[in-house]
Amino acid sequence: MTGSDGNSVLLLREAAPYVYQHRDKTFVIAFPGEVVEQDSFRRLIQDIAIIAALGCRIVIVHGTRAQINQRLAVAGRVSHFHHNIRVTAPDDIPLVEEAVGHLRIRIEKLLSHALNQPSFAGEDIGICSGNYLTAQPLGIIDGVDYSHTGKIRRIAHALIAQQLDSHNIVLVSPLGYSPSGETYNLDYEQVALSTAKELAADKIIFLSDHDLQLPRELVAGQVNHDPSASPFLLKIASLLLHSEIERVHLLNAAQDGALLLELYTRDGVGSMVATEQFESLRAATVEDISGILELIRPLEQRGVLIKRSREQLELEIGKFHIITRDREVIACVALYDTDAPEVAELACLVVNPQYRGGNRGDKLLRHVAQLAKAQGKTRLLVLTTQTTDWFRERGFVKGSVEELPANKKSLYNFQRNSQVLFQELA
Structure with missing residues (x-):
């Protein structure tokens, strides 16, 4: 047996108990729109397909900030932010819908291709997206009217659970609709945490578009007082402290196989942010x-x-x-x-x-x-x-x-x- 064969055997032995442990567990996997533009995104989608084929219940939540910024720039419109939250004007909504719709179709296409490879034959895993989110206006904060930027009012968690029970991957986009028919642009990190809470998810994984260079474990309260913390990390820590979620895991999406290594090896490769000491x-x-x-x-x-x-x-x-x-x-x-x-x-x-x-x-x-x-x-x-x-x-x-x-x-x-x-x- 060669050294490479030996390493493969050791990896399989290490992964085996986690394959059993994670079966039928619900994982919410979230990433910003920047991750979709990376060359490594196709491999990430392949890894998600593998995890689903191993029996995990997968919910994907994606962001679209980069894609919306691009469409607004092409249209000659300026992106406005307050407290790092987009102010979505009524005239921006068609471009927001276009960006989200295009990105959703792109992810579905890549997932469909990955799930239809010969290695997944017979698994019968589908991809389902839809109007899972009911939203309402974020309102006026510090005198700034966020207009069509919204917050979650209700999540159709029973409908999502039904799709998961049918062995489908659920794709949730950061758009919500009001009972009166208005469209609201939502924060994808908040969507991911809220969805995880409603589903009582077993694990929440955020994939960053760059290496955050973080220690293996962090406490959210300490992050909030760290002047060197990145805006992304500060946002995750703040959302975590104001939710009922105990912990989230952060990975570098550009690292090949990061999801598989995090889920199926003993020590993983990412960082964990917890509300209390791990x-x-x-x-x-x-x-x-x-x-x-x-x-x-x-x-x-x-x-x-x-x-x-x-x-x-x-x-x-x-x-x-x-x-x-x-x-x-x-x-x-x-x-x-x-x-x-x-x-x-x-x-x-x-x-x-x-x-x-x-x-x-x-x-x-x-x-x-x-x-x-x-x-x-x-x-x-x-x-x-x-x-x-x-x-x-x-x-x-x-x-x-x-x-x-x-x-x-x-x-x-x-x-x-x-x-x-x-x-x-x-």
């Missing part, structure tokens, strides 16, 4: 027992940790603290009292191998040390067979069995021959 350290509860057991079982089977039954863990769950990442337990530690009132025992410090390297072990160690100090402890004890150097590098010194508190000394397993280490809590 990864958190907290006290464990009974709901976390299964996650802790899954984390520590491999080490118990190798004899690195002493085996704990579920019943024992249920009794001791109040001693455990965990780091969760997107509701998954990825690290844990326990802090026990001993017969010596000044000594606390640190035990069961485990970090998921996939998430080592992020100083999570140090984070847990600092956390339990602070807890022990708050309880009036002056020494931290650990018994270990495999990680002596790690603890000694962090200030622990070697002790002896004779120094153990009475309850730990009576239970000491000489066959395991664990190293006794202490740290003074200054």
Whole structure:
């Protein structure tokens, strides 16, 4: 087997659980009109077709700012914006409708071509677009009349869900219609978030037309106070904070295969903006027992940790603290009292191998040390067979069995021959 074959096998193995996990999940994928003009857009459409063929329920929301600007410029009209929102004059509406209609047909054509390739034969996936949005005027803000720029009044989510149930890709354009027959130009980012909320979508992905060069995780509230944040990022963060959506994912549309890598690899390739911390350290509860057991079982089977039954863990769950990442337990530690009132025992410090390297072990160690100090402890004890150097590098010194508190000394397993280490809590 060649190196290339080996890489393909590894990729397939990594992707397999996500194919199962994402089946029948609803994803809202949104992008600005600039993305449609990129050379990579055809490949992006092919990737969306692949995701749909793998059983995902796909809603596409597209923007049209670039296309509207172009048509207005050709017609000799000036584009007006206030707070980065287009002011759509009544005379602009025919050009807006023309731009949106042309772009919708272009996307449908590319999707139809991708879905009719031999590799998708028999999948019977269609593309459906329509009047899913009822709109109303945005109104007058700061004395500026936005005229035919609107906001969403209602989304025909049941109709969209019906199309998704029929294995169709739903294409939503940023135009809404009032009950009186008026057309309103809508903000595509708002359309995407509102549609995702109504459908209770499992994931919302925004594709940018350029590399945003962002960290892997951001908190929306912090973005709003970052003077270096781009207008696009500020807008997403602001909309997120005023919605009931917990998080969105941002990708660079020009990166080949970005959607597939984000959805079907462990770490993905994009950035996530969340309304709250994506990864958190907290006290464990009974709901976390299964996650802790899954984390520590491999080490118990190798004899690195002493085996704990579920019943024992249920009794001791109040001693455990965990780091969760997107509701998954990825690290844990326990802090026990001993017969010596000044000594606390640190035990069961485990970090998921996939998430080592992020100083999570140090984070847990600092956390339990602070807890022990708050309880009036002056020494931290650990018994270990495999990680002596790690603890000694962090200030622990070697002790002896004779120094153990009475309850730990009576239970000491000489066959395991664990190293006794202490740290003074200054």
